[in-house]
Amino acid sequence: MIQINNYINGEFQPIKDFLEDTNPATGEVIANIPKSGLTEVEKAVNAADEARISWSKLSLEERTDWLDKIADALEYRSDDIASLESLDTGKPITLAKAVDASRSVANFRFFAKFARDFSVENFEMDDAMNHVVLKPVGIAGLITPWNLPLYLLSWKIAPAIVMGNTVVAKPSELTPLTANLLSEVIHEIGLPAGVVNIVHGLGSEAGQAIVENSKVNLISFTGGTITGKMVAATAAPMFKKLSLELGGKNATVVLEDTNLEESIPEIARSGFMNQGQVCLCGSRILVSDKIWDEFVDKFVDYVKSMKVGDPSSPNSDLGALVSLSHRDKVESYIHLAQREGGEILCGGKSPKLPSPFDKGAFLEPTIISGLSHMSRTATEEIFGPVVTLHRFKSDNEAIEMANCTEYGLAGSVWTSDVKRGKELAEQIETGMVWVNTWLHRDLRVPFGGVKNSGVGREGGRWSLSFFSEAVNICVKE
Numbered sequence: 417m418i419q420i421n422n423y424i425n426g427e428f429q430p431i432k433d434f435l436e437d438t439n440p441a442t443g444e445v446i447a448n449i450p451k452s453g454l455t456e457v458e459k460a461v462n463a464a465d466e467a468r469i470s471w472s473k474l475s476l477e478e479r480t481d482w483l484d485k486i487a488d489a490l491e492y493r494s495d496d497i498a499s500l501e502s503l504d505t506g507k508p509i510t511l512a513k514a515v516d517a518s519r520s521v522a523n524f525r526f527f528a529k530f531a532r533d534f535s536v537e538n539f540e541m542d543d544a545m546n547h548v549v550l551k552p553v554g555i556a557g558l559i560t561p562w563n564l565p566l567y568l569l570s571w572k573i574a575p576a577i578v579m580g581n582t583v584v585a586k587p588s589e590l591t592p593l594t595a596n597l598l599s600e601v602i603h604e605i606g607l608p609a610g611v612v613n614i615v616h617g618l619g620s621e622a623g624q625a626i627v628e629n630s631k632v633n634l635i636s637f638t639g640g641t642i643t644g645k646m647v648a649a650t651a652a653p654m655f656k657k658l659s660l661e662l663g664g665k666n667a668t669v670v671l672e673d674t675n676l677e678e679s680i681p682e683i684a685r686s687g688f689m690n691q692g693q694v695c696l697c698g699s700r701i702l703v704s705d706k707i708w709d710e711f712v713d714k715f716v717d718y719v720k721s722m723k724v725g726d727p728s729s730p731n732s733d734l735g736a737l738v739s740l741s742h743r744d745k746v747e748s749y750i751h752l753a754q755r756e757g758g759e760i761l762c763g764g765k766s767p768k769l770p771s772p773f774d775k776g777a778f779l780e781p782t783i784i785s786g787l788s789h790m791s792r793t794a795t796e797e798i799f800g801p802v803v804t805l806h807r808f809k810s811d812n813e814a815i816e817m818a819n820c821t822e823y824g825l826a827g828s829v830w831t832s833d834v835k836r837g838k839e840l841a842e843q844i845e846t847g848m849v850w851v852n853t854w855l856h857r858d859l860r861v862p863f864g865g866v867k868n869s870g871v872g873r874e875g876g877r878w879s880l881s882f883f884s885e886a887v888n889i890c891v892k893e
């Protein structure tokens with residue numbers, strides 16, 4: 417049993433009230449985590465407040481050196497990151513190594529280099545010079561979900577601290593293990609006390625207390641759209657800087673000229689990676705009428721060959737969902753799809769797995785056809801291994817279908833004609849669109865959604881701007 421403590425002011429803090437953390441692949445309790453509330457959050461905010469001035473006075477070079485030190489120490493523990501992430505979330509170990517562990521290290525390295533190379537513009541007038549100075553905002557409240565735990569936490573902590581802010585972070589209480597590993601790493605390398613404070617607990621208690629705290633100047637939140645609305649309702653009247661990275665219901669548009677042999681494995685990856693629990697997953701697959709039958713046959717065959725099972729096995733393509741209650745929610749959408757007239761082409765149920773995985777939150781990758789593109793199943797975020805297929809007759813119809821949800825996070829277009837793909841991509845109302853690829857990330861580019869998928873952008877210079885206050889100093893010569 418792992419014992420997790422809050423990390424506040426450079427110390428691991430004992431606490432009386434605990435929550436249990438479960439391995440979703442087996443149902444086994446693996447850790448006790450603090451059930452923090454107002455008192456713990458206030459303590460963390462006070463520590464961040466005390467550290468704020470001295471941290472902000474370090475040079476940018478000194479802060480980027482700290483980021484590199486964190487990256488080195490995390491890289492040394494890459495295997496631990498991958499195994500803890502797989503244990504906590506149920507995701508396949510192969511995915512945890514390739515994506516979670518490597519990106520968590522890369523986030524610190526990237527922002528160290530990017531901040532070092534970054535220069536702000538100065539604006540010259542005939543008789544004066546405008547000097548733009550990026551100042552720290554103050555204390556950053558960072559709230560993250562369970563699907564990519566350390567990947568998303570490090571994506572916020574790295575730019576926040578490099579710009580001179582101090583941090584109070586609350587990871588999801590469902591997946592606290594790698595945030596705890598980060599606390600250990602930060603402690604080992606001796607990052608000044610109070611710069612990064614990590615408080616574990618429930619969103620409604622610890623999360624809400626961070627958002628409500630008047631000393632917290634900025635909130636960066638990644639999570640569901642409904643929670644995002646609550647966070648915004650609290651933070652906006654307090655004039656906090658706010659970034660909201662929320663849910664998605666992303667369209668995958670397959671044109672008639674796409675090379676199916678090459679694109680189907682990628683389209684399946686975009687639908688089912690991390691058991692479909694990635695905000696960017698392409699869960700609505702829109703297919704040209706002209707290749708409908710061929711696409712459906714090949715896609716169903718491919719998805720049927722995907723293996724669901726023991727997350728620690730290198731042969732598993734899909735592991736467990738994050739919890740039994742989340743699996744139940746996803747299954748309820750499969751039942752809804754049947755009531756809405758959908759036909760299940762494959763999956764639709766929990767696989768029969770040997771002990772101890774018979775108690776786990778597993779679900780077969782599921783493909784549903786025959787639904788209206790306006791149905792609830794096809795427009796609401798399911799966040800599980802469930803995709804719906806819809807046919808279109810023209811590019812205009814594909815665009816109309818792609819844009820018919822309240823979400824606007826991401827999308828992809830698959831075609832042999834790159835020019836046509838790009839033209840279509842520009843008409844999709846989302847923050848990000850890929851053509852002939854998916855989740856192909858350059859950390860310099862803007863990341864974020866439109867409509868109900870969020871407010872603001874993170875990534876590269878957008879992160880550095882969000883985690884700083886741009887101040888203009890106009891000097892008359």
Ligand code: NAP
Pocket residue numbers: 559560561562563586587588589590617618619620622623624625627638639640641643644646647661662663664694695797799825865869870
């Ligand atoms: P969630 O339920 O909204 O929770 C996200 C985080 O907010 C958790 O740490 C949660 O704590 C906390 N929280 C809950 N209520 C809060 C409150 N009143 N005040 C402050 N914090 C609160 O989302 P989730 O189920 O963990 O994650 C899945 C969602 O995240 C999906 O909708 C997915 O699309 C979205 N997501 C978006 C992106 C993106 O970049 N756009 C990336 C990844 C995931 P608890 O865990 O204790 O509830």
